[in-house]
Amino acid sequence: xxxxxxxxxxxxxAAEKVAELLTPDVPGSPGSGTPSVAEPTEPRDPLPPRxxxxxxxxxxxxxxxxxxxxDANGQQGKYLTTSQGARLRDTDHSLKAGPRGxxxxxxxxxxxxxxxxxxxxxxxxxxxxxxxxxHGVFEGYxxxxxxxxxxxxxxxxxxxxxxxxSTVLGSRGSADTVRDTRGFATKFYTDEGTFDLxxxxxxxxxxxDGIKFxxxxxxxxxxxxxxxxxxxxxxxTFWDFVSLHTEAQHHTIWNMSDRGIPRSxxxxxxxxxxxxxxxxxxxxxxxAKFHWKPKLGVHSLDWEEAxxxxxxxxxxxxxxxYDAIEAGAxxxxxxxxxxxxxxxxxxxxxxxxxxxxxxxxxxxxxxxxIGKMTLNRTPTNFFAEVEQVAFHLGNxxxxxxxxxxxxxxxxxxxxxxxxLTRLAGPNFSQIPINRPHAAxxxxxxxxxHQQAIHAGVAPYRPNSLDGGxxxxxxxxxxxxxxxxxxxxxxxxxxxxxxxxxxxxxQVRLFWLSxxxxxxxxxxxxxxxxxxxCYEQAIKERQLLSLANIDPVLCAQVxxxxxxxxxxxxxxxxxxxxxxxxxxxxEVWPGDGRTxxxxxxxxxxxxxxxxxxxxxxxxxxxxxxxxxxxxxxxGLPVQRTFATARSVEFDAVLLAGAPVPAPDAIPARDAxxxxxxxxxxxxxxxxxxxxxxxxxxxxxxxxxxxAVLTAAGVDGTPGxxxxxxxxxVFTQLQQLMGAHRVWDRFPASVA
Ligand code: HDE
Numbered sequence: 001x002x003x004x005x006x007x008x009x010x011x012x013x014a015a016e017k018v019a020e021l022l023t024p025d026v027p028g029s030p031g032s033g034t035p036s037v038a039e040p041t042e043p044r045d046p047l048p049p050r051x052x053x054x055x056x057x058x059x060x061x062x063x064x065x066x067x068x069x070x071d072a073n074g075q076q077g078k079y080l081t082t083s084q085g086a087r088l089r090d091t092d093h094s095l096k097a098g099p100r101g102x103x104x105x106x107x108x109x110x111x112x113x114x115x116x117x118x119x120x121x122x123x124x125x126x127x128x129x130x131x132x133x134x135h136g137v138f139e140g141y142x143x144x145x146x147x148x149x150x151x152x153x154x155x156x157x158x159x160x161x162x163x164x165x166s167t168v169l170g171s172r173g174s175a176d177t178v179r180d181t182r183g184f185a186t187k188f189y190t191d192e193g194t195f196d197l198x199x200x201x202x203x204x205x206x207x208x209d210g211i212k213f214x215x216x217x218x219x220x221x222x223x224x225x226x227x228x229x230x231x232x233x234x235x236x237t238f239w240d241f242v243s244l245h246t247e248a249q250h251h252t253i254w255n256m257s258d259r260g261i262p263r264s265x266x267x268x269x270x271x272x273x274x275x276x277x278x279x280x281x282x283x284x285x286x287x288a289k290f291h292w293k294p295k296l297g298v299h300s301l302d303w304e305e306a307x308x309x310x311x312x313x314x315x316x317x318x319x320x321x322y323d324a325i326e327a328g329a330x331x332x333x334x335x336x337x338x339x340x341x342x343x344x345x346x347x348x349x350x351x352x353x354x355x356x357x358x359x360x361x362x363x364x365x366x367x368x369x370i371g372k373m374t375l376n377r378t379p380t381n382f383f384a385e386v387e388q389v390a391f392h393l394g395n396x397x398x399x400x401x402x403x404x405x406x407x408x409x410x411x412x413x414x415x416x417x418x419x420l421t422r423l424a425g426p427n428f429s430q431i432p433i434n435r436p437h438a439a440x441x442x443x444x445x446x447x448x449h450q451q452a453i454h455a456g457v458a459p460y461r462p463n464s465l466d467g468g469x470x471x472x473x474x475x476x477x478x479x480x481x482x483x484x485x486x487x488x489x490x491x492x493x494x495x496x497x498x499x500x501x502x503x504x505x506q507v508r509l510f511w512l513s514x515x516x517x518x519x520x521x522x523x524x525x526x527x528x529x530x531x532x533c534y535e536q537a538i539k540e541r542q543l544l545s546l547a548n549i550d551p552v553l554c555a556q557v558x559x560x561x562x563x564x565x566x567x568x569x570x571x572x573x574x575x576x577x578x579x580x581x582x583x584x585x586e587v588w589p590g591d592g593r594t595x596x597x598x599x600x601x602x603x604x605x606x607x608x609x610x611x612x613x614x615x616x617x618x619x620x621x622x623x624x625x626x627x628x629x630x631x632x633x634g635l636p637v638q639r640t641f642a643t644a645r646s647v648e649f650d651a652v653l654l655a656g657a658p659v660p661a662p663d664a665i666p667a668r669d670a671x672x673x674x675x676x677x678x679x680x681x682x683x684x685x686x687x688x689x690x691x692x693x694x695x696x697x698x699x700x701x702x703x704x705x706a707v708l709t710a711a712g713v714d715g716t717p718g719x720x721x722x723x724x725x726x727x728v729f730t731q732l733q734q735l736m737g738a739h740r741v742w743d744r745f746p747a748s749v750a
Pocket of ligand 1: 128
C-alpha cells in the first residue's frame with residue numbers, strides 16, 4: 001500500500017505537470033489558462049468524406065441530389081461560422097463585461113448556440129421510439145411479374161432502400177434486448193415513387209381493428225402513475241388487457257416465444273402482417289402477404305442472456321447491426337410473397353385474410369421469393385436519418401394496393417398524422433432521408449419548414465397560366481392504380497365479421513408447431529411475466545386463456561404461479577401444426593457471429609494467430625479476452641476480464657491456460673470465484689458457466705481444458721476439447737451452425 005505521504009507526493013507532482021501544460025495568459029481567458037498542446041493554430045482541411053458518401057451536402061443520405069450548395073453547411077469548410085456564415089474568432093468564451101463580469105445579452109453567438117441546443121430534441125415516436133437503421137439495396141428477381149406491375153420487382157432492377165428496426169414499447173434510450181415485438185420498416189426509393197413496407201418481426205397483431213391501438217399501447221406502456229416498468233410487458237396493465245381482450249392472445253404467444261427476444265436484427269424474419277392486393281399489367285389481382293426471410297436464419301437470445309444484455313450492453317442489437325455492416329458481413333433478406341386468390345369472400349382455406357390476428361401457414365401457401373435486400377451502409381448521422389425517417393403505409397407504388405383489413409385502414413391515417421407533430425409540419429417528405437428518388441411534381445405549397453422554392457404561378461388544376469401543367473398520367477404512364485374493388489352494399493355499422501371471433505385456434509396451431517425446447521421457453525416466459533403481476537385476478541384470467549390454447553401449457557404455467565389450472569371454456573381447436581414456425585432444426589451460416597477467445601499471456605499462445613485468421617475466414621469475429629489490455633503475443637486484446645461478459649459472444653473458446661495469479665484479481669472479483677479452482681480467474685469461470693447455461697458452444701485446447709473441469713462442464717453436450725486451436729475451432733463452428741446446443745436445455749414438455 002502507498003503511504004499517505006506518497007499519495008500526496010504523487011498528487012502534487014501530477015498537479016505540477018498539469019500546471020506546466022497550462023498557459024496562464026491565453027488572450028480572452030486571463031488566469032484560467034487552456035492546454036497549450038491541444039489544438040492546431042492553423043485551420044486544417046476537413047476530413048474527406050468516405051468515397052460512397054459523396055458530399056453529404058449535395059446528396060441525400062440515400063445518394064439522391066439535394067440541390068444544396070456545396071459550401072452551405074457545417075463541418076465542411078475550414079472556419080467555424082454562425083448559422084448566417086459569419087466567421088467566428090472564439091466559441092469557448094461568452095461575451096462578458098470584463099473577465100469576471102456578467103454575460104452580455106448582445107452575445108448573439110452564445111444565444112444562437114444555446115438556443116439551437118435547447119431545441120435539439122424532437123418528440124420521440126409514440127411507439128417504436130427505440131430503433132436503428134441502415135441503408136442498402138434491393139434487387140428484384142422478376143418472379144413477381146405475373147402478379148404485380150411494380151417496376152422495382154422486375155428482374156435485376158436495383159433500388160435503394162433504408163430500413164429501420166425497432167422495439168415497440170420502450171423509450172428512445174431503452175435497451176435493445178427487451179421482450180417485445182420488433183418493427184421492421186423498409187423504405188424502397190423506387191423509380192415509381194416510394195414504397196414503404198412497414199412491418200414487424202411477427203406476422204400477427206394484438207388487435208383486429210385500429211380503433212383499439214391506443215388501448216393496447218396504453219396497456220403495454222409504463223403505468224401512468226409511476227412510469228414503470230420501462231420497455232416491458234411483464235406488468236399488470238398489459239396482462240389485464242390481453243386477458244380481457246382475447247383476440248390479443250395470438251400475438252401474445254409470439255411475444256412469449258423466442259421471437260420476442262431476437263439474437264440480432266439480422267436474424268429476424270419480417271412480415272407485412274396485413275394482406276395486400278397486387279395488380280398486374282392486365283389489371284388482374286391477387287391477394288398477397290409479404291415476408292422477409294433472413295439469410296442467416298431466425299435466431300433468438302436466451303431470456304437470461306437478454307436480461308443480462310439489457311445491463312451489459314443496452315445497444316446490443318444496434319451494435320451488432322453496425323459492426324456486421326462495417327465488417328463486410330452485410331445482412332441479407334429475401335423478400336417473398338404468399339400469393340392468394342382474390343376471391344369475393346377474401347378468405348383462404350377458411351382463414352379470413354382481412355383478420356390481422358391470423359396467419360396463412362406456409363405449408364398451405366408457400367412463400368415465393370421475389371427479390372433480395374442487402375444492407376451495406378450505416379447511417380452517417382443517426383438523427384438525420386434514423387430519427388427523421390418517416391414511414392407511411394399509404395406510400396405504395398403502382399402494382400401494390402391495400403385491402404379492407406380494418407387495422408391496415410386505420411394505419412393509413414395514423415402515420416402521416418403522427419409525422420405532422422413529430423417532424424413539425426407537413427413538409428417532412430422534403431427531409432433528405434424521406435425524399436423520393438422519383439421526380440416529385442406536386443402542388444403542395446408552403447407550410448412549416450418548406451425547403452423548396454417553387455416556381456410557377458398556378459399550383460392548381462386546371463390552369464392555363466402555367467400552360468396547363470402538370471398533366472395527369474394515363475394508363476401507359478405507369479401511374480398508381482386504385483384497384484376498382486367492388487364495395488358490397490351494406491349498412492353503416494360498428495361491427496366485425498363473425499370470423500374475427502375465433503381467438504384461439506391459431507394460437508394453438510403456433511403452440512403445437514413448436515419444438516419441445518421452444519415450448520419450454522414459452523412456459524417460462526408466461527410464468528416470468530405473470531409472476532411479475534400483482535393482481536391475482538389478472539393471472540387467473542390469463543390462465544383461462546392458456547387453458548383454451550393447451551392444457552399442458554396452462555398446467556405448467558399455473559404450477560409456476562402456484563395457482564390451480566382452470567378448465568378450457570371453448571373446445572380445443574383441431575389444427576395442423578406448421579413446422580415452418582419453429583426456429584430449430586436447420587444449419588445456418590455464421591456470418592458476423594462473435595467468438596470470445598480467452599487467452600492467458602503466460603499460457604500457450606501457439607496457434608493463436610492462425611486461430612484468429614481461421615475465425616475471420618469463417619466470416620466470424622474473434623474477440624481476444626485477456627487479463628489486461630494491450631498486446632498479447634503481438635495480437636491486440638479487445639476485451640479484458642473486467643470488460644468482457646459471456647453474453648457478448650456466440651461461443652467461448654479457451655486458448656492456452658487462463659490462470660492468472662489470484663493476487664492479480666481485485667479482491668471484490670475474487671470473492672465470487674470460490675467454487676472453482678482458486679487459481680482460475682472467477683470471471684473466466686463465470687463466462688464459461690453462463691455460456692453453458694445459455695447453450696452456447698464452448699471449446700478449449702491445451703492446458704485450458706482445466707477451466708472446463710473447474711466449471712463442471714467438461715464432457716457435456718456442446719463442450720469440445722482438442723489438442724490444438726484449429727481442431728477445436730472446426731468443432732465449434734459445426735456447433736454454431738445450429739445456433740445453440742439445444743440438447744443442453746431441459747425440456748419438461750415433449
Ligand atoms: Fe405502427 N405506428 N401502428 N404498426 N408502426 C407507428 O408511426 C399505428 C402497426 C410499425 O421505424 C407510428 O412514425 C396504428 C402494425 C412500425 O419509424 C404510428 C396501428 C404494424 C413502426 C403508428 C399500428 C406496425 C410503426 C409511430 C394500428 C406491423 C415504426 C411513429 C392501426 C405491421 C416505424 C410513426 C419507424 C410506427 C400507428 C399498428 C408497424 C403512431 C394506429 C400492425 C414498424 O403512426
